[in-house]
Structure formats: C-alpha cells, structure tokens
Amino acid sequence: MNRTVVRTEDLWKVYPQEPKPVEAVRGVSLEIQAGEFVAMAGPSGSGKTTVLNLLGGLTRPTRGRIWIGEDEITALSDRELARLRLESIGFVFQAFNLLPVLTALENAEFTLLLRGVPAEERHRRVRELFALIGLDGLEDRKPGKLSGGQQQRVAVARAVIGEPALVLADEPTANLDTATGAALLEVMERLNHENGVTFLFSTHDPRVMERAHRLIHLVDGSVESDVAQGVRGGVGHDR
Amino acid sequence: MTDSSIWWRIAWRNLWRNRRRTAITASALAFGFFVSVFMIGVADGIVDSMVEDGTRIVTGQIQVHDPGYRPERSLHSTLGGRDGVDVSAFLDRIGEVGGVTGAAPRVYGGGLLSSGEETVAAGFMGVDPLLEPGVSGILAAVTEGRAPRPGAREVAIGSEMARKLGVGAGAELVLVVPAADGSMGNDLYTVSGVFRTGLPGLDAFQAVVPIDVFQDLLALEPNRIHEIGIDLRSASAARDVATEMEVVLSSLGVEVAVEPWTVFRRELYEYVSMASAANSIIVFIVFAMAIFGVANTMLMATYERRREFAVVRALGGTPGSVARTVVFEGIVLGVVSLIAGALITAPVMMWVHAHPIDLSGFTDEIRAAGSVMRPLIQVAYSVKGPLISSVALLLTSLFAALYPAFRAVRVPPADALAGR
Ligand SMILES: Nc1ncnc2c1ncn2[C@@H]1O[C@H](COP(=O)(O)OP(=O)(O)O)[C@@H](O)[C@H]1O
Ligand SMILES: [Mg+2]
Numbered sequence: 001m002n003r004t005v006v007r008t009e010d011l012w013k014v015y016p017q018e019p020k021p022v023e024a025v026r027g028v029s030l031e032i033q034a035g036e037f038v039a040m041a042g043p044s045g046s047g048k049t050t051v052l053n054l055l056g057g058l059t060r061p062t063r064g065r066i067w068i069g070e071d072e073i074t075a076l077s078d079r080e081l082a083r084l085r086l087e088s089i090g091f092v093f094q095a096f097n098l099l100p101v102l103t104a105l106e107n108a109e110f111t112l113l114l115r116g117v118p119a120e121e122r123h124r125r126v127r128e129l130f131a132l133i134g135l136d137g138l139e140d141r142k143p144g145k146l147s148g149g150q151q152q153r154v155a156v157a158r159a160v161i162g163e164p165a166l167v168l169a170d171e172p173t174a175n176l177d178t179a180t181g182a183a184l185l186e187v188m189e190r191l192n193h194e195n196g197v198t199f200l201f202s203t204h205d206p207r208v209m210e211r212a213h214r215l216i217h218l219v220d221g222s223v224e225s226d227v228a229q230g231v232r233g234g235v236g237h238d239r
Numbered sequence: 240m241t242d243s244s245i246w247w248r249i250a251w252r253n254l255w256r257n258r259r260r261t262a263i264t265a266s267a268l269a270f271g272f273f274v275s276v277f278m279i280g281v282a283d284g285i286v287d288s289m290v291e292d293g294t295r296i297v298t299g300q301i302q303v304h305d306p307g308y309r310p311e312r313s314l315h316s317t318l319g320g321r322d323g324v325d326v327s328a329f330l331d332r333i334g335e336v337g338g339v340t341g342a343a344p345r346v347y348g349g350g351l352l353s354s355g356e357e358t359v360a361a362g363f364m365g366v367d368p369l370l371e372p373g374v375s376g377i378l379a380a381v382t383e384g385r386a387p388r389p390g391a392r393e394v395a396i397g398s399e400m401a402r403k404l405g406v407g408a409g410a411e412l413v414l415v416v417p418a419a420d421g422s423m424g425n426d427l428y429t430v431s432g433v434f435r436t437g438l439p440g441l442d443a444f445q446a447v448v449p450i451d452v453f454q455d456l457l458a459l460e461p462n463r464i465h466e467i468g469i470d471l472r473s474a475s476a477a478r479d480v481a482t483e484m485e486v487v488l489s490s491l492g493v494e495v496a497v498e499p500w501t502v503f504r505r506e507l508y509e510y511v512s513m514a515s516a517a518n519s520i521i522v523f524i525v526f527a528m529a530i531f532g533v534a535n536t537m538l539m540a541t542y543e544r545r546r547e548f549a550v551v552r553a554l555g556g557t558p559g560s561v562a563r564t565v566v567f568e569g570i571v572l573g574v575v576s577l578i579a580g581a582l583i584t585a586p587v588m589m590w591v592h593a594h595p596i597d598l599s600g601f602t603d604e605i606r607a608a609g610s611v612m613r614p615l616i617q618v619a620y621s622v623k624g625p626l627i628s629s630v631a632l633l634l635t636s637l638f639a640a641l642y643p644a645f646r647a648v649r650v651p652p653a654d655a656l657a658g659r
Contacts, residue, residue: 053653056553058552058652082557083557087555093656097546097656101253111555
C-alpha cells in the first residue's frame, strides 16, 4: 500500500507583519503514504498549525505546491477546497470544537450530512464507529454533557466518519490529562490499524511522539528531522 | 440536500442559545407587527367611515344620470330626455343588481328661499320621502321637526340656513325656482324640519322637498328625474357594481351614465387613495426601524459563533452552507416573531373592533375631503393589513440576516480557529 496521500514541494508561508514579516513555514517538502501514523513535533511557534492548515487548504501557501492524492490543491478555489476537505480530509482540533447545539451523534455525522448521505446510513455508520471507540450510549448527549476525553473522541469520530484519505489533528491531546490523552491516542492507533486511517498529528508532548510510527521534527518552520520509529509494525518511511 | 429539516432544527436550536436576546428581538418584531396591523386597521377604519359618511349623508354610492347631465347639471337633462323614463322600472332593475341595498329618484333645482325679511340662495333636492332614507341620511339628519311628506308643500332646510333665515319648523317660506318651461315657479312652503349633517355646504345651502310637488313646480312630468341615487352594501364594491349595473340598464333601451362614488366624489377618492398609500409608509417605517435592531443582534450572535463557522468550513462546509445556517436562523426568528405577533395582535384588534375608542371628550368632529369623521378610533378588519404586515415581518427578518450571513461567510477559518 504505497499510495501517496499528501505531498508538498518547497512550501512557504510568510505572514506580512510589522516590523518584520513572519516566516511561519520555510521550505517544507514532505510526503505521506496511505496508512501512515505520523507525528509532527516541535516547540510552540515552530509552524505546526500552519503546516496542517496549509495541507487542509484552510491557509494558502506563499510559495510551493501541495498535492492531495493526485490533485494539486494550490490552484483550487474556496469552493473546490471545501469539496476537497469534505471528501478527502478530516480535522481534529486541540480545543475539540464540537458544535454545541448538536448531539454527539449529530456532530459525528456532520460531514455525512454535508454530503447528503441518507439519515439511516449516517446513523448506522456513527453507531458502528461509536462502538469501536467506546462512545456507545452517548449518542444523544450534547457536548456540554461530555467529558473532555469523550468530546475529543466525538471529534475524532467526526473526522474519520467520511473515510477521508488523511486526518489532520492539531495537538489533539493537549487539552487532555495524560491518561485521557493516552486513551485518545489508542483510539487513533486502532483506527489507523483496523480501518487504515492515515493520521498526521502535531504535538509537543514527548509521550505522544513516542507512539508515532514516524516523527517529523519542525524547528522554525523547517523540517529538522523525519524518522521512522519501529513500533507495532508501522509503515516506516525514511528520508 | 437529502433532508433539509436538520438545518431548520439547527437554526431553531441556535436561535434559543441566547434566550434573552432572542426573546427581546422576537418581541420587538412582534410589537412591530402589532403596530403595523393596528395602524392599518385604524387607517382603514377612518377611510371606511369617511367613505360611508361621505357617501351616505347625501350622494349615495352610485348615481345614474342622463349622459349629458354632468357637469352642467342642466334642468333639462333628465333621464330618458323629454319623454323621461318609467322610473319604477328603472328602480326595479337596479334593485336586482347584486350588492344594492337601496335606490331613490331625485330632482334638482336652484333658486331662492325667502322668509319675508331674509332671502337666501338654495339648492333644492326633490326626494321621495319613502325611498330616500334607503339611500342617504339627509332626512334622518332632521333634528328639529320632521321630514317633508309626499305630496305636501313642505321643505326641510339646513340648520345654518334656518339660522340665517331666522326660522324654525312650522315657519312659512316662499320658494322661487326657474322652471323647465322658462317660467318662474314660486309657491309657499312650510318648514317641516331642520337638519344638521355637520357638512357646512349642506347645512347652509341645501333644502329638501318632496319630489312630486317639486316636479310640478319645475314643470317636469313625473317620469322626468335627474338622478337615481343608489346605496350599496359595501362602498368598496362601487366600481364593480356600477359596471354590472351599466350592462343591466342598457337593456332598458335608454342611454344612461352609471357612476360610482370614486368618480363623482373624486376628491374623497383621492384622499382615500392617499390614505392607503400612507399604510405602506406605516409598514415601511415600522419595519425599517426593526431591521437594524434585528440585524444588529444577529450580527452579535454570528460574531460569537465565528469559531463554529470556521469549524464548519474546515469540515468541508461551503461558504453557502455557512450562509444558510444564518439565513435559516433569520427565517425561523421571523416565523417565531410572527406567531407571537399574531397572538398579541388578534385579541387587541378584536377588542377595539368591538369597543371603538371614543375620543369625543377630547375633540370635535373632524372634517376632511367633504366628509365628517366621527371622533372614534375604530379598527376595520381586512386581510390586507395582516397580510402586508406578515410579509413585511418575514422580509425584515430575512433581510436582517443577509448582512450577518455575509459576514459569517467572510470569517477566515484559520484565524477564527486560532482565536485571532
Ligand atoms: N495569521 C497569522 N498572522 C501572523 N503570524 C502568524 C499567523 N499564524 C501564525 N503566525 C506565526 O507563525 C508562527 C508559527 O505559528 P504556528 O503555526 O501557530 O506554530 P505552532 O502551531 O507550532 O505553535 C508563529 O510565530 C506565529 O506567531
Ligand atoms: Mg499550534
């Protein structure tokens, strides 16, 4: 299964700012294959969020090119980018960011709703997934009635329910305590292992980095190292 | 989308996230609806009573003349010309037309009335004392004495004329009119009563006499009349009824002019049209004020939800789907406000309709456009008022949502997610 899900070429992002423009991302070139479980590590301000936003088409690069699968996304319109995200990319955020008026089930099925999947199928898929990640029985709860760990699991469910080519998770465990964070990571690993979901997640927590099958170190917007970590039969990739 | 109901449910839930704010906004819209419906009801009430009063006091709501009668009002221009018409056949035909509640023949002439010391110019109206009350209120306006009797040389005069002549009921007056045969008709008449309509022109110059003795005085045969005055169930139907009546009367083989009050009381009609135009201005002002308040609260709500819009965009929602959540919320707000508005408006309208608010303690009768307004606030029911107001309310909430929707679409997802 050597299928490239994302590839970048000399990616730059410069924020025009006084007195001096901020070079948040400086010449990042990377490639991720289907089924990988990749961590992007780096201190705060190293450009992790910006890279993830660039890959997800939420931010446009100053220079460089991005391919998601076969498609080069740098030239796409906002509408086309929205379509691409809907079909190919899942997002998980540090702050959970569930929609507060929706129940856990409605949050998880949201992208299916946007795609126009019939209710019956939506519900079946969410229930199956909830059972797999330990959320069964919580379908009708609003986010306010869920713990942080549960909310983030719903967020992961929301990201993977549409079977995207790539899930981008920006410090998904940063708002969780150690045990809950570890449990969440386990859920992500299981989805990677059993459902073949490709994950790229950022973190600055060493315990989280350890669990990745591949670790990219970002420093001042550049890739400092990119190494495969031989754990659990992961799909190694060396540069 | 396969099921749009979920988007409405989301709009509904979003609407109630800030109950207080939504309650205030919805109340403002509901109150605007009430003001709009009530004021249109009052304006329509005024217009209705102006038209009723303006046409019921003397003219009637449809008039039938010889085509040459207006505008000169020549004594010779009688219905059917020199030969006249079979008046009762005419009245019968007219009575068959739908919406007609009364019809009465009239003869007009101008001349002098003299009490000995005083002489005044007068417009004389010969009426059938039995039929006229079914058309106009002139005989019912007699406050002193009584109406003239058929076949009697009696006259009812206006209160102002009575004052000028210095006479009251029972006095004798000399009546002088130029007759149709070129002679001067004159005779002695008894004042049977004095009427007071409140309209200065009538009270100062009008005199009412029985049609038969007046025709005799004018040297007109009994089948020669100047006008048939007609009363309708509803003044607003006058134009349609007149059109139908024209067709019916043409079968009698006499050429006639059938005119609704909108023609022969042109100034009243123009006033009424102006008042209807004022209705739209009321609605416009009420909701123009509301739209800014609604847009402002919706803008606040969308600003608070910037991050959620960013999340929707990140998940693959199009700008359009973000705009839709805001617009749907505006529409739901409109519907909620409309229901609330209807619930407060209906009972108030029903109550005021049943119990007109009497202002006679504060003001006298109000005169405008040749009509008398009673100092009463009464509301007329109409489909139009609530309909216009409902449409205006829904459009208001829809338009109020457009700018916030536009702003929501413009939220840059990456910045909003970072809390920037
Ligand atoms: N919209 C922006 N405008 C200006 N500077 C920004 C913006 N977004 C990020 N930055 C800057 O770019 C750098 C990298 O930020 P970020 O990608 O958020 O890093 P990380 O996620 O690793 O903490 C930081 O110095 C940050 O201040
Ligand atoms: Mg970050």
